Amino acid sequence: MPEVHAPPTLDADTAARFAAIALGHVTREYPNKPDHTLAGPADARTPAALHPVFFGSYDWHSCVHGYWLLARVLRRFPGGAAAPAIRALFDRQLVPEKVAGECRYLEAPTARGFKRPYGWAWLLKLAHELRMLPEARWAGAIAPLAAILVRRHHEFLPVAPYPVRVGTHFNTAFGLRMAADYAESRGVEGGGDAALLALLRRTARRWYGDDADCPAWGEPGGDDFLSSALIEAECLRRLLPPADFAPWFDRFLPRLADGEPATLFRPAVATDRSDGKIAHLDGLNLSRAWCFRALAGALPAGDSRRPVMEAAAGAHLAASLPHLAGDYMGEHWLASFALLAMDEDGR
Known part of the structure; x- marks a missing residue:
């Protein structure tokens, strides 16, 4: 029986610590790594001029999921220590005129592929979380930006012939x-998009439905923060009906009960957390923990794979949870993945 690391729970103190990390960077403009195409001299502008809302956190996508972290903490602990600061930030930033600036940026011809698919996914994840809050004004403000990215999914996914299987931002x-x-x-604001959900399901089946016996031999890559094997399985768990997912999962990773492929069960070692790429490996451990926990939860109670996967989740979380802060290369984003690992709704 593998050694079991009891997963920590998201209590009020831990949530406040995560929120303090995010509040420390979502409005920190510099250092900044823009993903920005210049069509002319007028496009050479500062991050805050380009992105009225999401100008902090070193890059746009990290700022978006920093806001997601704050929204999740506010929903889970509405009376918590960080709640007043989060509400003040949202009232200052998640307003129609600032979101309109983000929309103008995304509608520019040069931004057609901006942050695809990682930033697209996190913005929709943020919009979903805001819908779950009783303060409807924030979800209403972000809705036009979410609508642009829903449209981008409808434009892009039908013409994308192949998935991208890397362990970084481009993973489809x-x-x-x-x-x-x-x-x-489903939330306070209602919502849901049946056409988008159907498109996501069709695309998942088209890209991944025939996959079997995943070797995971390429993991971990030196700058991975996602397991290409486990995130594919988590994608199919989320999008397939349970009756279809179960036989697919059996085929895809048929030796999980034996701890194979072994490379999936060994936490990655980040040797230099001041190096942004090497710091990704802490994110890999956290995202693996999230996937292992979600996938184990989809299995029957007596399934022999469950304790193996739950132990792996605990080991990966324990390896990187102490390293969420200390160097900005990890501090500007890792807490979001820790929150996924500890508190994501497996649905």
């Missing part, structure tokens, strides 16, 4: 998985 399984929550969202 991660994009589908996160967008699914928005497409199926």
Whole structure:
């Protein structure tokens, strides 16, 4: 029996710590790594001029999921220590005129592929989380931006012939998985998008439905923060009916009960957390923990794979949870993945 690391729970103190990390960077403009195409001299502008809302956190996508973290903490602990600061930030930033600036940026011809699919997925994930809050004004403000990215999914996915299976931002399984929550969202604001959900399901089947006996021999890559094997499985768990997912999962990773492929069960080692790419490996451990927990939860109670996967989730979380802060290369984003690992709704 593998050693079991009891997973920590998201209590009020932990949530406040995560929120303090995010509040420390979502409005920190510099250092900044823009993903920006210049069509002319007038496009050479500062991050805050380009992105009135999401100008912090070193890059746009990290800022978006920093806001998601804050929205999740506010929903889970509405009376918590960080709640007043989160509400003040949202009232200052998630307003129609600032979101309109983000919309103008995305509608520019040069931004057609901006942050595809990772930033697209996180923005929809944020919009879903905001819908779950009683303060409807924030979800209403972000809705036009979400609508642009829903349209981008409808334009892009039907013409994308192949998935992208890397362990970084371009991974398409991660994009589908996160967008699914928005497409199926139910909350204070209602919501849900049946057409988008159907598109995500068709695309997942087309890209991944025939996959079997995944070797995972390429994991981990030196700058991975996603497991291409586990995030694909988590994508299919989220988008397939349970009766279809079970036989697919059996074929895809047939030796999980034996701890194989072994490379999936060994936490990655980040040797230099001041190096942004190497720091990704802490994110890999956290995202693996999220996937292992979600996938184990989809199995029957007596399934022999469950304790193996739950132990792996605990080991991966324990390896990187102490390293969420200390160097900005990890601090500007890792807490979001820790929150996924500890508190994501498996649905």
